[in-house]
Amino acid sequence: MNVVDVAPEILKLVDDLVADGRVTDPRTPKGRLLAKAAKLFRVKGYERTTVRDLAAAVGIQSGSIFHHFKSKEEILLALMREVIVFNTSRMQSMLASSDNPKEKVLNLIRCELEAINGLTGNAMSVLVYEWRSLNKDNQKQILVLRDIYEQLWLDTLAEAKEQGMIVADVFVLRRYLMGAISWSTTWYDPKGDMTLETMAREALTLAIK
Amino acid sequence: MNVVDVAPEILKLVDDLVADGRVTDPRTPKGRLLAKAAKLFRVKGYERTTVRDLAAAVGIQSGSIFHHFKSKEEILLALMREVIVFNTSRMQSMLASSDNPKEKVLNLIRCELEAINGLTGNAMSVLVYEWRSLNKDNQKQILVLRDIYEQLWLDTLAEAKEQGMIVADVFVLRRYLMGAISWSTTWYDPKGDMTLETMAREALTLAIK
Amino acid sequence: MNVVDVAPEILKLVDDLVADGRVTDPRTPKGRLLAKAAKLFRVKGYERTTVRDLAAAVGIQSGSIFHHFKSKEEILLALMREVIVFNTSRMQSMLASSDNPKEKVLNLIRCELEAINGLTGNAMSVLVYEWRSLNKDNQKQILVLRDIYEQLWLDTLAEAKEQGMIVADVFVLRRYLMGAISWSTTWYDPKGDMTLETMAREALTLAIK
Amino acid sequence: MNVVDVAPEILKLVDDLVADGRVTDPRTPKGRLLAKAAKLFRVKGYERTTVRDLAAAVGIQSGSIFHHFKSKEEILLALMREVIVFNTSRMQSMLASSDNPKEKVLNLIRCELEAINGLTGNAMSVLVYEWRSLNKDNQKQILVLRDIYEQLWLDTLAEAKEQGMIVADVFVLRRYLMGAISWSTTWYDPKGDMTLETMAREALTLAIK
DNA sequence: CATGAATGAGTTTTCATTCAT
């Protein structure tokens, strides 16, 4: 939407996923709609965002929304699906870049903080906080994708624990970290003094001493 | 709702607050309505819970709700106000019981985990996740109460930091802890193997080494 | 709606069915809504009649319709259910009044002509011509009731055939008669010269020589 | 649509009418659209059939429909106009083939049963049951054509009555026959045991003893 | 002629809220 400095490897990742049909091209009308929806759903909440709000945000008529998506819930679903797909891919490539377990955990934390507070922040917040707005079938669909994502975390934490870097229960630790990181969407200000890197290092000390 | 084993000091606290007019007596129709509302708002979400749902849950007609509360949002507001008032009081009395900073932090954690996953769990979840459903004025009202609550945390953490028990930034740490503990509402199962005490000790290791 | 001369035995029948909960009291708001719906659905067609039309016809707001019926289709369903129940009851009592097969057939014809062109004319037309507007489940429900009604016809025609009064195939004859009689809704004018009794006798000659 | 055995005189009739511009050539895209529309309008009803349904059925995009017809209602109108024109022509040539009034009536019945249950069955059903979907002007237009068609019936029945073959009122008889024959679209199964010829002879006994 | 994205007026339905009883 804005001309921001997006790292070239991110642009490459998006292009690859668009080419695979796994995410919607953000330059198409449908992609722009998804971006605006993420923002509105995050700020106002899914239920309080009307289809008219969405349409107004992208400059079309409300009826035209349904040319792109069968229903309002389909928008939410697409949003959630694509944000997990993207961040899972991103995390996978980041994990590949290091062998050191501690570095790997730090990378996961960086990645998730970036996901929550960076480019995909709106969609990630929606994923975390609008879960109940999906019907059971759609929840199941997303759950499959989340499980893949979570397994990356659990495997990495287990590796660190084997090496004695972690004493806590891995499962509980992951849940605590998830809550801690997700919640940052409500208070972290990217324009403030603190960098995400500082945040990541603080978070690492929660997990690893 | 059910006859559960509630610690006598809790009952006493409720009675005191009821006497002060700071919380609604849970044995009155209005109190029962608040309890049911907390449950429904948490499970279905505030927006997706209709006034009819609420009325059906307490066995009255939807119109009768408005003899107790001026509007649906008033119910949400009362819920949030009372759950903070109650848990702030509770935390204050717990803090008074110890001088050891580490013990104090542990007590805060215990208290908040208990608040989120125990008797006031429904209302606490609603407080955390339905924030955007309040209008600006009501948000301001609740914010005043939350600030009092949060100050108890910040003061205690600052004390522990002074004594070298904490290296992290106190503000960031508190936010991380808040997210971690709040999020447990989505995964902690009181009927499972893990006790809240175990959870509390795990959480303590996030903060203090 | 209007003060018409309704035969006392009809009023009695309605009262009995109302008392059993099998038909809606036409004097209640819900009953008046059904009557207006029958008229509108017949004249404009079910699909072309909007809920707003219905509401305007009974002098309420469109939203209030849903206080009485869960959906627009529920109105159609109730209409169809009640008109069959009523006319089946009526036919049963008429059949009981004669032993002569020819007289019985004539009575069935009178009854159906009366149903189509008399008091229940609107609802009967809707029953016959708006069938496809019901979903499969609702069609099944009505089919059960229609089968009971049709069996009265088939049994009576079979009796007349046994006595040599009919040569045609009973099944085909019934279908032809049904079409002939139903279609009269499109052309018979109760205010014109021809009486329903004349119509009935003409119809009898189609069946019995 | 399929390669069915169509009598050569029917093909000839169609060709003549196409040459006159009175009916659309069924081999053209427009003609195929009309055929599909007839089917869909009959099965789902005119109102419940969307322009998208029509387009999908003929394998084009919904916008392209409007290159062939100015509006959806124009399709309905063309359908009705052409099916009457065709069946009127057919009836006229059939009437010419006999001098015997009884034979003539039988031929009319055969012709109408064939029209309702044979090749033009879909369009005929639509003509009979979707009447209210035309606006007043279009109704008037079709009415002119129907009157020509009906006059063939009335003249023939009047002739038979003069010869003492019919006792009933000719007008009422025609209406009854029309209803009886039209209704057969709802129950007659061309793949079942009964032939249309059997049906026609049964129908003849309704009219003539 | 064909496409397909967009329109915009219209539809059914929802639901917090009111108020006479």
Add this chain to the structure above:
DNA sequence: TATGAATGAAAACTCATTCAT
């Protein structure tokens, strides 16, 4: 206080129709 019928504004969604390409 309680009821429950009614309100009315707003919601999601539909769909015939248009039009630039």
